[in-house]
Amino acid sequence: MISSDVIRGYNDTIILYLLLEKQSYGYEISKRIKELSNGKYVIKETTLYSAFNRLLKKGYIESFHKEQTFGKKRTYYRITESGLLYYQEKCREWELTKEVINQFIREDYL
Amino acid sequence: MDTIINYVDNMFASLPKSTEMRQLRDELLANMEEKYHELKLAGKTDNEAIGIVISEFGNIDEIIEEFGISQEDDVATQTFLTEREVEDYLQVSKKSGQWIGIGAVLCIFGSAMFVLLLGLFEKGVMNGLTVETGMYIGVILLLLCVAVAVGLFIYAGMQLDKYKYISVKGNFELSIDLKSKIKTMKDAYQPTFTLFMIVGVVLIILSPAVLLTMIFFNEHLANFGVFIMLTLVSVAVYFFVYFGNMYGAYDKLLKGNAQRTKEKNEDRVIGAVASIVWPLAVIVFLISGFIYGLWYLNWIVFPITGLLFAMFSGAYSSLIRKEE
Known part of the structure; x- marks a missing residue:
């Protein structure tokens, strides 16, 4: 299990990656995160919705309502043009971060 | 599922009841559901499922921070009263x-004067002047009294306006400390209040x-009788207003914010009436x-107005208290 403190700066990246795959809604996204991380990262509801709010405000995602098959209305999210640019930026940032931090990780302790 | 709904509602209880927050609550709840x-389908028991769902809810502080909700609005305006403020408020x-009491007394007393003058003129005590002249003098006096009374009502209202945040x-x-001090003062005041009401x-x-x-004893004394009677009524009304007001001030300080919504209507209604x-x-x-x-x-x-007014304020106050 990864602590939410460590991963904080990358919640946006994770969400944008999933929205790049396809438009989605809250629970589906949190389920996908769990799946793709093999259960090593479970995003909290409040963290997820704080991230949605932040990304919406910056214009990286947009929300819309969609009826589900069993009649319930859900808020769906999709990534925008500037969201894609931001995601690419974050990918490069991670590459750099990984490179820098790796310099300080002794492989014999891994 | 009720446990989860209760949990989420509790979490949101301290947040503003805005549309945004209601939508967020519904959305979170839909996910959790x-x-x-x-x-449950994966074979967890009810308790296990509820436990997992709640543990993955997170921290409501994240929402507060991210959505820029300031909860301080309510708290910031609720200042602690200083001893000085309390004393000033009680003084005012x-x-x-006193002013409102005197105003009410003037309204009644002016009429009493009027009746008295009428009696004096009828008896011819004021030699040379007709009853009609007496009547005009009386009316002018009465109107003067009422004018002064209205002035006093307005003045008293303005004085109290400064303490709106308390009253x-x-x-x-x-x-x-201050609370117990006021409580002691109120308890000390209670016998005086009760006595003067009686x-x-x-x-x-x-x-x-x-x-x-x-x-x-003497039919011709009717006018003087009325004068004395109205004077007594005006004294009684003064007691009701003055001591009632003072007692109310202690009450307001002690009750504070709790249960005030109805109380403030009570003050307004009785004052307006x-x-x-x-x-x-x-x-x-x-x-x-x-x-x-x-x-x-x-x-x-x-006297009828006096009685009705006393009955009204008494009944209204106790009815409102009962509703609480």
């Missing part, structure tokens, strides 16, 4: 109680008796006198 059903309540809104906190009621009930006794009822009584008195010539009878307006 779906998660719960899937966990006392003064304004109407209840936006304040009291330190434990005296006031007795005066109003006895006032017609004085009149009847005087008429019984008082400032309408007494001038109205004067108007009824004048009209019935001048237009219908009922001078011998119409002074009854004042």
